[in-house]
Amino acid sequence: MAEQDWGSEQYVLEQFSRFYSTGAQHVEAPTEIKQREFGFLSFGGRTMFRHIGFEDTEELRRYLRNYSPAHSYFSGAYYEEPRAPMAEKGWIGADLIFDIDADHFYLPCQKIHDTWTCKTCGEAGKGHPPERCPGCGKATFTEENWLCENCLEAAKYEAQKLLDILIQDFGFQPSELTVNFSGNRGYHVHVRSPLAKGLDQLARREVVDYVLGIGIEAEYQGLTSRQVGGGSMLGRGGWRGRTIRALYDFIGKSTPEEIKALKLGRNTTRDLIEKKDEILSSLMNQHPSRIVRYIDKKSMGKLLDAAVDEQASAIDTVVTTDLRRLIRLPNTLHGKTGWLTQNVPMEDLPDYDPLTMAVAFKEGTEKVYIRRAPEINLQGEVYGPFEEETRELPLAVAMFLLCRKSARVVR
Amino acid sequence: MISEREAAKYPFLNDAVTLVEALGLTLEDLMDPGHAKVLDRAERRVAQAIMKGEASPELGDTITELLSFPVGNMFVTAMGEQFLFRRYALSEAVRAQGLLKDETEERLAKIARLEFGWTLRLVDERLDGRLYRFELLFKDYLRNAAGFREPEWKIVNRLMRGGYVLLTRREVSRLLQEEIQRRIADLVSRRRQISLPGPLGVKVESLQKVFEENRSRLTGRDLPSELVTEAFPPCIRHAFEGLLAGKRLSHMERFGLTSFLINVGMDIDEIVNLFVSVTDFDEQFTRYQIEHIAGLRGSRTKYTPPTCSTFKTHSVCYNPERLCQHIKHPLHYYRIKVRDIQREQGLESGDEAPNTQTTK
Incomplete structure (x- = not known):
């Protein structure tokens, strides 16, 4: 069977169209639909249809029904003329947008479901590709990245930290914030x-630096x-309180071995172990400057970095600083998963499970031949791993594997 | 209504402008010998901008101080030097800042709110032994402080809660300086270049001369025409070596590297070959992109590389060295390093032309 049949594009398009x-x-x-630019990627085509504008919701829906795009986007920006070429659009302003993508994290589960292969020598491994190939020293890799409930939980946790920063520190009203599941990894x-x-x-960019610490x-x-x-900063707002709480937690929960592993200064390491209670009580009751005598400057920098990492939210830096970014439109399909990009009310976020909620193709089954795929948990059931086999699967699973180009329909 | 003295201190305020307009002075009036003091003071304001980058207040004669501001603006507009627009605006803003920092909190707040639309609240809070008298809405804060390099201005290092950033009196006057600078730069660059008659034109000519004499000192030395790869900052070196190894660079790395190479004088063809030889990029597409960055296409803007702080945000900053702490731009690193290398080689090989290595 020819390579281009992986994914059975025509079949997927028909399913999208039916949806x-x-x-x-x-x-x-x-909001303000007339000032937004829209963009779509069709199946098969490589070019993005950009600079599209709609007068009202009905026109937008009609477009989706007519073309069933693989990917649908709208601009965070507001323009005088959204249909004009970029230089003539007349930028009015833009929503502040954050993208959290588990792809950018370092997670233990990636060692299970992600692989890389060196394009030059064929060396392969699990997880993120290394800086340089250990086999030949080159740095060109093909990557195969999957996802699982762990990645999605990790992304959700980062989103929750972000929301906290936006509300507590920046003072945005919850009603001004919307959270969407991206339809894939974030x-x-x-x-x-x-x-x-x-x-x-x-x-x-300053906002990005703030969120990332x-x-x-x-x-x-x-x-x-x-x-x-001045008194303790533990209960303070902003990074002030966050860094001090982070230090408190970090020092409090670390075992002597973990502290030694940080390779801090010798006196600092000793004090952090022997005078731990004293230091914690200082942080609890006194101004943070009181603990500086236990920790040398370089060690403080290292400790702070480690502590800040846990408190910061791992957002993508490019998306937020791009004033003209296109971002996925909620309730449309993601062409690489067959799942929905979905709005999640903030109060539902803690219990939100995209692997059941964002599934679009809920009914029916399809027979597919799968070349290779790791285990996937969808709608509460575990499927796979698969390796060169033909299976009749629930449509949601079949569509996911087809959209990932890891399977083809068997007729 | 604003007093004459207040207007002389802050002649860019809307009330001060109204006051001057009410006097209804014409160009002919200004050429009258009776106004010679005003012209002299205006000339001095511009000369101070060129020479020191900071005008000093002369409040002994308030009406002259007040009137010389719009005249000084006119001189600068007439000179038509983009670089001077910025420098003059800075010079005047620094002058104003020196006066602002002695004003009461209430007066500062009034100027900030009424003239520049800040959402600012008076508070009274002690933190780390410092007295904070203001809190400012983050959007107004960022409009002015986002370009500052010092770490204490990053919001991550400030106390911010509910969208408000705590500030001291001195900090508020520093941020106002930015607003003032923007307003004045806007004033002098907004009008088309004008030519001034009589004694006014004479002043402009003599200022023109002062500017020419100082131009090279102010606008910086040119970079060497040959590429000195050993002078690349660590971020650029890292991206460059990554590219050579076939690593897929991020958009920011690619843009940073390309614009850096263009700015230090690497040939466009060489850059195109570099990218095409180590990646699977299409040559025509690559050339188009690079020529775009070089300002040969599209908007015709030649792009300079992003600043160090942008590189930090997008994790392009890599293994910063000691020199990195003192600069805010990769090209600045390069300029200093090239000078150092040339100096070293000059010592080794006498007075011969520095033997810099080029990439081939």
């Missing part, structure tokens, strides 16, 4: 607020060697 014949009715237009958070709309690129320095978190007055 949109009724599903398009559930697609809601983003979540998108949109902020629609007059305060966010006009932020320029430089300002958005980039550039945090001990001295400006109260961890200064100057003797200053």
Whole structure:
């Protein structure tokens, strides 16, 4: 069978088309639809249809029914003329958008379901590809990345940390925030607020640095060697409290072995082990500058980095700083999974399970030949792993494997 | 209504502008010998901008101080030098900042709110032994502080809660300086270039001369024409070596590397060959992209590489060295390093032309 049959594109297109014949009715237009640019990727085609504008929701739905695109996007930006070429659109402002994608994380489960192969020498391994191929020293790899409930949980956790920062620190109202499951490996958070709309690129970069904790320095978190007055910062808002809480948790839960593993200064390591209670009580009751005498400057930097990593939210840096980004439209299908990009009300997020909720093709079965796929948990059932086999599977599973181009329909 | 003294201190305020307009002075009036003091002071303001980058206030004669500001603006507009627009605006803004920092909290707040639309609240809070008297909405804060390099200005190093950033009096006046600078830069660059008659034109000519004499000192030295790869900053070196090994660079790495190579004078063909030889990029497409960055296509803007802080955000910054702490731009690193290398080689080989290595 020829290579291009993997994914049975014509079949998938028909399924998408069948879905949109009724599903398009559930697609809601983003706010200010007339000022938004839309973009679509069709099956087979490689080019993006951009610079598309709609007058109202009905026109957008009609487009989806007519074309059944593999991927559907809209702009976070607002334009005078969304249909004009980029330079003539007339940028008015943009929502503040965050993209959280488990692809960018380092997770233990990736060692199970992700693989890389060196394009030059064929050396292969599990997880993320290395900086350089251990076999030949080159750095060109093909990657096969899958996903599982662990990745999705990790992404959700990052989204929750982000929401906390946006509400507590930036003061956005919960009603100004929307959370969408991306339809694949992560979540998108949109902020629609007059305060966010006009932020320029430089300002958005500062927001990114804030969310990621980039550039945090001990001295400006109260961890200064100057003797200053003031009480504990443990309950403070912003990074102030967050860094001190992070340090408190980190020092509190670390075993002597874990502290030694950080390779801090010798005196610092000793104090962190022997005077742990003293240090924790200082953080609890006094100004953070009181613990500086136990920890040398370099060690403080290392400790802070480790602690901050746990508190920061792992957002994608490019998406947020791009003033003209296109982002997935909720309630449309993701062409690489066959799942829905789905709005998740903030209060439902803790219990939200995309592997049941975002499944679009809920009924029926299909017979497919699968070349290779790891185990996948969908709608509460575990399927696979598969290796060169023909199976009759629930449509949701078959569509997922087809969209991943790991299977083809057997007729 | 604003007092004459207040207007002289802050002549860019809307009230001060109204006050000047009410006097109804014409160009002819200004050429009258009775106004010679105003012209002299205006000339001094511009000269101070060129020479020191900071005008000093002269509040002994308030009406002259006030009137010389719009005249100084006119001189700068007439000179038509983009670089001077920025420098003059900075010079005037620094002058104003020096006066602002002695104002009361209430006065600062009034200027910030009424003139620049800040959402600012007065507070009274002590933190780390410092007294904070203001909190400012983050969007107003970022509009002014996002370009600052010092770590204490990053919001991640500030106390922010509910969208408000705590600030001291001195910090508020520093941020106001940014607003003022933007307003003045806008004032002098907004109008089309004008030519001024009589004694006014004479002043412009003499300022033109002062500017020419200082141009090279102010606008910086040119880079060497030959590529000095050993002077590449670590981030660029890392991306460059990654590319040679066939690594898939991120968009930011590719853009940073390409614009850096263009700016240090690498030949377009060489850059195209470099990318095509180590990646599977299509040559025509690659050339188009590179020529776009070089300003030969599209918007005709020649792009400079992103700043160090942008590289940090997008994790392109790699193994920063000691020199990296003192610079904010990869090209700045290169310029300093090239100078150091040339100096070293100059010592080794006497006064011969520096023998810099080029990539081939």
